[in-house]
Amino acid sequence: MMARFYLFLVVILCCAGCGDEEVSESNQRSVDGAVPVVVAVNYPVAFMAQRIAGDWLKVEMPVPADVDPAYWEPSVEQVVAVQQATLILLNGAGYASWIEKVSLPQEKLINTAAGFGEELLPLESVVTHTHGLAGEHAHAGYAFTTWLDLEQARAQATAVLEALIHLSPERRAELGENYNALAAEFQQLDQRWQLVGASLAKDGVVFSHPVYQYWQRRYQVSGPSVHWEPDLDPGDREWRDLDILLAENPIRWMIWEAEPMPGVRAALAKRGVESLVLPTVSNRHAGCDMMAVLLDATSLIERSL
């Protein structure tokens, strides 16, 4: 299981063609009621909200750009600020555990993953423990990078659309139009990922982190996961474990959340493993929106295959 806290890895990708980023990090929201403020717990949901809504509301994600939103913990002041939002968009699947430890207005919470709750993947390899009267239990949950399955991402966008229509019924047509455009982009990328998945599955894949569960399921790319950080050398023990893994499994690709260190990339290449970068886009990227980041990464992967 991943450590509870770790610094989020800033993806340094070629961002040519990226548009201006509109999702705000600010906690200073307008309270005069003129502009509705929607708070999202991670960037994918914030991106969907902004794309569907357009400019008539302000979408905020109060997580600093260098922190993984899944493990971010807000201060009391930040919680009080979030309480004032018009809507609070949750990713669902237990993403952002801070939600369980704060007081937020129930009526403002929208679980964007509620539509596919039955299909969530439970996390594997968690420590189960027993104490007191509670009996045996585990502090485990579900895999939460739900949006990497673009069909699920579309379902989350649908939940966002419904919440926004509820907020402003008179904008139904405009919102629907924006949603359709976004859904079409998801569908196009989904088709490209289907092909990428089919190609990767033939050669064998290892994942640098266990965060691709839904991507693996949707695009049928099975493979083990390790716990390697892109900006760190994994160390001798991890290299030995990888060698054992390679001896047992034919693996040609390692999928990273961000560009690995050149030395690590070279050492992998020596072992016959090529590195590919598929960002999870949990947090915003400087000057790039979610689709731009994913499209660029997909193009690079396609060229590599």
Add this chain to the structure above:
Amino acid sequence: MRGIFYLAWRYLAWHRWKSLILVAAITLVVFLPAAIQVLVDQTAAQLGVRAASTPLLIGAKGSPLELTLNSLYLQSTPPASLPFSEVDMVRQQDLATPIPLYVRFKSQGAAIVGTSLAYFDYRGLAIASGRSMAVLGEAVIGSSVARDRSLSVGDHVLSSPESAFDIAGVYPLKMPVVGILAPSFSADDNAIFVDVKTAWVIEGLGHGHQDLAAPEAARAILKKDGDTIVANASMVEYNEITEANRDSFHFHGDYSQRPLTAIIPVAKDEKSAVILAGRYQARDDDVQLISPPRVMDELMATIFTVRQFVVAALSVVGMATALVVILVFLLSLRLRQSEMNTLRSIGGGRWHLATLAAAEILMVVVVSGALAMLLTWLTERWGTTVIQALIVS
């Protein structure tokens, strides 16, 4: 005429015990029916206002009165619980905004109300100092709790164990006071408000403890079998949620199955309320939707019926008392025959003697009436709180 009143006053003062008994008897006969009338009317009005502001209430099937008293007046034993999933069900119908309530625990007699932030807006409760709860474990207290316990923002309140003999039960939770409500002159003044999740922590459904996978928790591990760790009694469980240990707090079980004592559905409009009520009437499971105003009307109707019997009984007693008073005066006049003869001897006519007797009666009645009015006013001013406490308990 002044002489007659002087003689009457001197007579009453001389026979002070007899006069006091007469005044007390007449005062009580007048006061008691009036006081009952005042108390019942005021209690009905106060309970009715709270009930009228909560037209619908959802709870587990059982006594509607118990559900109403627990949810609206934060008194009585907790009703059976219903699952949190009911909140989502109300929300999905898009007819009302559900406000969850979990009123089960107490802190030194004050009800701990587990709810959501919407409760404050719904009841029109304003924060007089501090702020609303923001993170798990924080409490906002009513004005009377703050005044009676001399609490201010930054102090702590402690949940009380449900039973002194439940030594294996949940630990009391120490909660920082982050806000104090302005007086609302309602049951909310005597309550402590926490997030419903904090109420679940009090119950033990959520808790925080050492990370058993961490090396420093080695002494707390009884057994380790693969991915399963069994902790021993030395494992540190936290009885206060602080910034340092908040991350370790977690909940067990399905979120949707966590308990509530009631849900206040704030309907969008009259039509939505009717539709919602209809849907709940059609359900045949363990959940009911009740109308607190109707429940309180039924309670008041019972009280009014009792009042009518009591007032009728008191009227009979009053008539008997009046007859006894008349008898006392007549006997008194007979016993005072020699005194009357003396008055006649010194020139007092029949009219003077009759006026003297009437003046004595008038003075007793006036004093009794004044006392009865004073007592009724006092009852009107302070008696309602007492009688309301009696009724709801």
